[in-house]
Amino acid sequence: MKEISCKLLVIGAGPGGYVCAIRAGQLGIDTVIVERSKPGGTCLNVGCIPSKALIHAADEFDKVRHMAGDKAMFGIRVQQPTLDLAATMDWKDGIVDRLNLGVTGLLQKAKVKILEGTAKFRDGKTVLVETETGSQIVRAENIVIATGSAPVELPVLPFGGVVLSSADVLSLREVPRKLVVVGGGYIGLELGTAFAKMGAEVTIVEATEQILPHYDAELVKPVVKRLAELGVNVLVGAKAEGLDDQETGLVISDGGENQRTLPADKILVTVGRRPCTEGLGLEELDLDMAGRFVRIDERCRTSMRGIYAIGDVTGEPMLAHRAMAQGEMVADIIAGGRRVWDKRCIPAVCFTDPEVVSAGLSPAEARAQSIDVKIGQFPFSANGRAMTMAAESGFVRIVARADNHLVLGIQAVGSGVSELSSAFALAIEMGARLEDIAGTIHAHPTRSEAFQEAAFKALGHGLHM
Structure with missing residues (x-):
């Protein structure tokens, strides 16, 4: 059995790993x-990237459909379009492959040795990797667990046949x-909206009393309105x-x-995700757990020395x-840097129509x-750029302390607000006050002006206004 020794072993080649x-x-x-599969993990292969490609294709098809016949959106008139989903999926797969x-x-350029196989802990410093060419032992001074998550399967709706996971649906x-979507969170709504635009008759089934239950009701209202316009049946x-x-x-x-x-x-079925820890051999370790998740401190250290x-x-x-931010920080720590997780905010984006950012x-x-x-709130219905793009739904809202702003x-x-998320996060991370945002010149005409106006x-x- 081959043996490898290294200073750092990373288990999982997703975004963090x-x-x-x-x-x-x-x-x-x-x-x-x-990595047991392709580099990039869920996000690149069966998550963030392919789903956004599909969402974009659906958006473009929906726009063209609204130019057909006598509708003449923007004064543009076209023949009734058709969608070849197989060709769309091939285009999406090409992006993923690239x-x-x-x-x-990038891994090779950084001189990282890549092992394709399944890892299992033997102890806190030793991991057995099963590859196509045989077993290898990796002995490491430091180990990073970055195995990601997988879709939750409902006992009453096991995956298979007509029941699809969020990964399965990206291969139709x-x-x-x-199409019936079980779960009205961001994954279910993103994919459900895309298929509605592509012509499917979509129903959303949500157990709570509101879709996107982790967002406040005011942010969700424009999404609900758009779903109704698309003919999506929402059952809460x-x-x-x-x-x-x-x-x-x-x-x-x-x-x-x-x-x-x-x-x-x-x-x-899109009712959540679970950590991928099965078969990893965590029973051979003495890790503190937080339910099903690995417990970490402010430096992503677990309860065992040398394991992150x-x-x-x-x-x-x-x-x-x-x-990604955690992975970059941990690498610096292992190299001797003095780092600690002190982020003021982690922006969350829902790529629905319209998009939601918090x-x-x-x-x-x-x-x-x-x-x-x-609180300052400015509607896109009063934003010139939004008007020119026929995307007036939604608003930007700022929450600030009353005493020091x-x-x-x-x-x-709103449409395209995902691209404002970095500006939002930067303002919070840098400790901006209302006067800082108001005093920063925002280019005209852009959607970002709504940020300054708020x-x-x-x-x-x-x-x-």
């Missing part, structure tokens, strides 16, 4: 990374006539009970005895950019901490 390995290699650390090669190239070659307070006897529909209930069946060609954990395997928020505290969260706040949170809902409004002198 490959960033950690690349940074470690740049710092001159002898690094090995193990990024796979890019990640591999035809648009289903009737509804529980999935399982397939009907013919496996041609989903049985739902209102939580009581009242049941009915929703006809479905495909059922997409990053990304989804450590719990919420399960976001690729959080994992960074920092919402008004309710700030008030729950007994903070007296000033320190910005505590920024939220937005600050003016919070200061009591809104200019354009």
Whole structure:
């Protein structure tokens, strides 16, 4: 059996793992990374990237459909378009392949040794890796667990047949006539909206009383309105009970005895994600756990010396950019740097139509901490750039302390607001005050002007409304 010794072993080549390995290699650390599938993890292969490609294709198809016949959107008139989903999926796969090669190239450039296989702990310094060519032992001074997460499977709706996971749906070659989405969180709504634009008859089934339950109701309202315009049927307070006897529909209930069946060609289940720790051999270690997740401190250290954990395997928020930031930090720490996780906010983006962004505290969260706040909100219906793009739905909102105007949170809902998320996060991280945002010249005409206008409004002198 072959043996390898290194200073750092990274288990998992998702966003957190490959960033950690690349940074470690740049710092001159002898690094090995193990990945059982393709580099990039869920995000690149069956998550963030392919889903956004599909969402964009759906958006473009929907725009063209609205130019067909007598509609003449923007004065443009076209023939009735058709969608070849198989060709769309091939285009999406091409993007994923290019990024796979890019990640591999970056790892190689950083002189990281890549092992394709499955890792299992033997002890806190030794890992067995099963590869296609045989078993290898890796002995490492430091180990980073970056194994990510996988879709949660409902006992009453196991994946297979007509029941799809968020990964499965990204491989469909035809648009289903009737699609039922179980779970009204961001994954279910992003994919459900995309398929509705591609022509599917979509129903969203959500157990709570609001879709996007982790966002405040004001942010969700424009999304609900758009779903209705797209013909999406939204059922809240509804529980999935399982397939009907013919496996041609989903049985739902209102939580009581009242049941009915929703006809479905495909059922997409998006009710959350679970950490990927099975088969990793964690039973051979003495790690403190937080439920199913690995417990870490402010330096991503676990309870065992020399073992770190990053990304989804450590719990919420399960976001690729959080994992990347953790991975970069851990590499610096292993190289001898003095780093600590002290982020003021981690922006969250929902790529629905319209998009939703949340960074920092919402008004309710700030008030729950007994903070007296000033709130400024500016609608895109008063923004020139939004008007020129026929995208007037939504707004930008700033939450600041009433006493010193320190910005505590920024939220937005609207077309393309995901691209404002970095500006929102930067303002909070840099300790900006309302006067800083209001006093910064924002280019005209852009959607970003709504950010400045929201600050003016919070200061009591809104200019354009």
